[in-house]
Amino acid sequence: MRAHEAGALHADLGSNGPSWLRTPEDVNALVPMLWPKTVKRGQNGALTVGGVEVTQIAENHGTPAYIFDEEDFRERCRTFKEAFGGAEVYYAGKAFIATAIVKILVEEGLSLDVCTGGELAVALRGGMPPERIGLHGNNKSVEELTMAVEHGVGRIIVDSFDEIDRLQQIAIKLDKRPKIMVRVTVGVEAHTHEFIATAHEDQKFGFSLSGGAAAEAVDKILADDILELRGLHSHIGSQIFDASGFEVAARRLLTLQARISEVHNRELPEMDLGGGFGIAYTTQDEPADPRDLAGELLRIVKQECAALHLSVPHLSVEPGRAIVGPAMFTLYEVGTVKDVDGIRTYVSVDGGMSDNIRTALYDAAYSATVAGRASGEPPILARVVGKHCESGDIVVKDEFLPADVTAGDLLAVPGTGAYCRSMASNYNHVPRPPVVAVVDGESRVIVRRETVDDLLRLDVG
Ligand SMILES: Cc1ncc(COP(=O)(O)O)c(C=O)c1O
Numbered sequence: 001m002r003a004h005e006a007g008a009l010h011a012d013l014g015s016n017g018p019s020w021l022r023t024p025e026d027v028n029a030l031v032p033m034l035w036p037k038t039v040k041r042g043q044n045g046a047l048t049v050g051g052v053e054v055t056q057i058a059e060n061h062g063t064p065a066y067i068f069d070e071e072d073f074r075e076r077c078r079t080f081k082e083a084f085g086g087a088e089v090y091y092a093g094k095a096f097i098a099t100a101i102v103k104i105l106v107e108e109g110l111s112l113d114v115c116t117g118g119e120l121a122v123a124l125r126g127g128m129p130p131e132r133i134g135l136h137g138n139n140k141s142v143e144e145l146t147m148a149v150e151h152g153v154g155r156i157i158v159d160s161f162d163e164i165d166r167l168q169q170i171a172i173k174l175d176k177r178p179k180i181m182v183r184v185t186v187g188v189e190a191h192t193h194e195f196i197a198t199a200h201e202d203q204k205f206g207f208s209l210s211g212g213a214a215a216e217a218v219d220k221i222l223a224d225d226i227l228e229l230r231g232l233h234s235h236i237g238s239q240i241f242d243a244s245g246f247e248v249a250a251r252r253l254l255t256l257q258a259r260i261s262e263v264h265n266r267e268l269p270e271m272d273l274g275g276g277f278g279i280a281y282t283t284q285d286e287p288a289d290p291r292d293l294a295g296e297l298l299r300i301v302k303q304e305c306a307a308l309h310l311s312v313p314h315l316s317v318e319p320g321r322a323i324v325g326p327a328m329f330t331l332y333e334v335g336t337v338k339d340v341d342g343i344r345t346y347v348s349v350d351g352g353m354s355d356n357i358r359t360a361l362y363d364a365a366y367s368a369t370v371a372g373r374a375s376g377e378p379p380i381l382a383r384v385v386g387k388h389c390e391s392g393d394i395v396v397k398d399e400f401l402p403a404d405v406t407a408g409d410l411l412a413v414p415g416t417g418a419y420c421r422s423m424a425s426n427y428n429h430v431p432r433p434p435v436v437a438v439v440d441g442e443s444r445v446i447v448r449r450e451t452v453d454d455l456l457r458l459d460v461g
């Protein structure tokens with residue numbers, strides 16, 4: 001008998017599970033905002049995506065696998081582009097990048113933010129025009145900077161005085177005038193996990209506004225006149241739900257913009273407000289609609305510019321999670337089901353913290369559903385765990401699953417498009433899962449599954 005049969009469920013939830021879980025009666029239901037747009041539960045109870053049943057995907061491509069709903073992704077690209085009107089949308093490749101993704105971005109007219117030479121290589125391979133690429137990073141190497149300058153990357157976002165010196169030397173050597181932006185730490189405390197907030201003062205990114213480093217960096221760049229300063233940049237953090245932090249950031253950037261105009265008699269033509277637009281991982285989350293956020297941001301920038309007698313700079317943003325996060329889910333197979341009496345049921349899947357580190361790293365919340373069938377059984381409170389040698393190897397902390405969940409069931413975890421494949425590891429020598437794109441009744445692999453042979457090839461004895 002399972003530890004949490006329906007009768008005992010409500011009593012147990014008080015101590016073992018958060019009250020925000022979807023109601024146990026809904027054990028087969030899909031909350032639309034958590035799933036890619038084409039995902040449905042078919043007549044036989046199995047999920048379909050892009051018109052393909054997950055059982056078929058599992059048979060053809062194996063599990064675990066990240067399943068990418070191409071139609072959903074394209075729609076989110078368009079939503080951001082339309083919402084921000086004339087502003088440039090730089091998709092943040094760190095959330096998830098692959099050649100096929102870059103090709104779609106090119107088709108949808110988005111630009112691309114990369115933060116290493118590796119991401120830059122994928123961007124170029126996918127055909128992103130270099131002038132539509134921005135290069136970030138708090139410790140870019142000479143090789144990475146050289147690669148960016150040689151390819152004519154549209155903007156390098158400088159992050160330290162060391163980097164300014166380094167880039168100036170490269171520019172002189174290559175006889176080029178790279179376009180740059182200055183990353184400013186605006187001192188906004190974004191209400192998100194500490195590890196993904198990036199604009200409070202005590203952290204590694206950017207030049208401090210309040211401490212004067214940002215103004216000093218601008219003064220140095222303009223005085224040396226080797227690099228072409230295009231504008232200021234701020235990124236306040238990730239998984240942010242409303243416009244207030246962005247508004248404060250925009251206001252603070254514009255005070256620096258006004259100072260530059262006063263001291264240097266120059267109006268910088270561009271301004272970037274970064275990414276960080278949040279998504280729903282569970283029914284608990286209520287992210288703002290990108291259209292509303294965009295409207296607010298554009299309004300505030302115009303208003304502030306008018307007040308400071310500045311012309312409105314050409315704006316850009318860098319959303320990653322909000323575009324790719326909800327467009328994917330992870331498909332696992334259940335291997336074991338273990339009742340820990342009186343506590344909860346542990347459902348072990350064939351992946352874990354190597355394909356989704358976010359639960360362990362940020363205490364992130366996810367949801368899950370049995371994907372290969374519907375069940376008429378009552379719900380139990382379950383914890384979905386991985387196969388790694390680590391008790392913190394948790395994929396979904398609390399979820400209602402049907403009491404008959406069993407080995408061989410397919411289990412789907414939505415919202416895994418951002419920072420899951422891109423942060424995947426080979427912990428315990430587990431090969432990283434493939435990414436399978438599905439659209440119009442067809443599935444295709446866009447990132448292949450790693451094999452143990454791939455790993456053995458790295459181990460040169
Ligand atoms: C500079 C910069 N831009 C954009 C992003 C993308 O953030 P998100 O995926 O939350 O939109 C990040 C990551 O947080 C970042 O560091």
Ligand SMILES: N[C@@H](CCCC[NH3+])C(=O)O
Pocket residue numbers: 094196198238239358418419
């Ligand atoms: N990796 C983080 C976001 C950090 C983005 C980089 N600035 C996450 O999974 O939420």
